[in-house]
Amino acid sequence: MAVVNHPAPPVITTTEELAEFCAGAHKAPYITVDTEFLRENTFWPQLCLIQAATPTDARIIDPLAPDIDLTPLAAVLANHSVLKVFHAARQDIEIFLRLCGSIPEPLFDTQVAAMVLGFGESVSYETLVTKIARAELDKSSRFTDWSRRPLSDRQLHYALADVTHLRVVYEYLAGQLDKTGRSGWLDQEMSVLMDPRTYLVEPDEAWTRLRTRSGNRRFLGLVKALAAWRELEAQSRDLPRGRILKDDAILEIAAHPPKNPEDFRNLRSVPRGVVEGKLGPALLAAVQRGLDMPEDDLPKPEKVDEAPRGVGPLVELLKVLLKMKCEDHDVAQKLIAGTSDLERIAASDTADVPALNGWRREVFGEAALALKHGRLALASDGKRIRVIPVQRSAPPQK
Structure with a gap:
């Protein structure tokens, strides 16, 4: 059998070509979008390729081409009459928020939509393409260095498939x-992706990313000052946080705060090059800021809600009910509630958890409260668990 060599997909490398494609995209009901980027050696994602498809056209856009301005694409992403379709959109949106200054809207995330429709938790694009588009993806270019040029025909075909099959997936979902x-x-779920705060890390909040269970507020203040310093350095130098200072080093410095450069020699996780180089004085200044932080400004230890004694069996019953309700409604359990949410529901009827609000309350929350208060029961008919309404008799009249 002869091997058929498909021609390379069209690649847009000039502003004029991009403007022509975008003129058609402005008239389309939706546009599917994906990106290829690198982030191993930078703080900010390095955008290497953009794939976009309308119902009738599909193109690859080369943002690294010397003669291209992405302004026409930014206009399409800001056009409220064109729906922007992504799969697992979070990292793509972060890129466009930095590139265009705003989040593409309106927005449709096929991964979230698939979870709402019962395809599983964090379902992959490959799974949806297989189940819905009845197609197979070529995985050979998955770990490509997308910054290298020229890209091969196989790489371009792989990249374009991320938006052409997405059209079929979107229309079905x-x-x-x-x-x-x-x-x-789905509209309720999109609100998180549409919030710019989802993608922006304020330096003063960077410390919350570090895992520490310490209740010592001065220690936490040092962690906060050091993490804020690292965040600013990483952003300004466009380097990964770990290339500035690793998490372990921040925690060790906070536990044993040095007073002078010589004290750093006793800290095993702090590289000598950091202290002796240009960052040394700034790092020591960050330590001092943590030591000088007023008591009222020190972070408070994260409050860990412990489930009241005796609610363990009820939580287990709620887990069974959650599984049943999610199967009945074909929706991923992860979207409804986690174990900590169930523990809070077991402890309080007014717990501030998603499961007791909006559509989740309709699917699960009301039934969870009914089970908790004896208005529902779980029983087995030998093959499956069933939910049985309980008619509670009225108290005898005196």
Whole structure:
């Protein structure tokens, strides 16, 4: 059998070509979008390729081309009459937020939509393409260095498939959402992705990324000052946080705060080059800021809610109920509640958890409270667990 060599997909390398494609995209009901980027050696994602497809056209855009301005694409992403479709959109949106200054909207994330429709938790693009588009993806270019030029035909075909199959996936999922009346469910989930705070880490909040269970507020103040310094250095130098200072080093410095450069020699996790180089004085100044932080400004230890004694069996019953309700409604359990949420529901009818609000309350929350208060029971018919309403008799009249 002869091998068929498909021609390379068209690549846009000039502003004029991009403007022509975007003129058509402005008239389309939706556009599917994906990106290829590198981040191993930088703080900010290095955008290497953009793939975009309307219902009738599909192109690869080379943002590294010397004669291209991405302004026409930014205009499409800001056009409220064109739906922007991504899969697992978070990192792509972070890129466009930095590139364009705003989040593409309106937005449709096929991974979230698939979870709402019961395809599983954090379902992959490959899984959806296989199940919905009935196609197979070529995985050979998955770990490509997308910054190198020229890109091979195989790499370009791989990249374009990320948005061409996405059209089929989107149209099917959108149809199912309409059919099941769950479009409103997805709209609620999109609110997190549409919030710029999801993607922006304020330096003073960077310390919350570090794992520490210490209740010592001065220690936490040092961690906060050091993490803020590292965040600013990483952003300004466009380097990964760990290339400035690793998490372990921050925690060790906070536990044994040095007073002078010589004291750093006793800290095993702090590289000598950091202290003796240009960053040394700034690092020592960050330590001092942590030591001088006023008591009222010191971070408070994260409050860990412990489930009240005796609610363990109830939590286990709620887990069974959650599994049943999610199977009945074809929705991923992860979208409804986690174990900590169930513990909080067991402890309080007014717990501040998603499961007791919006569509989640309809699917699970009301039933969870009914089970908790004896208005529902779980029973087995020998093959499966069933939910049985309980008719509670009225108290005898005196």
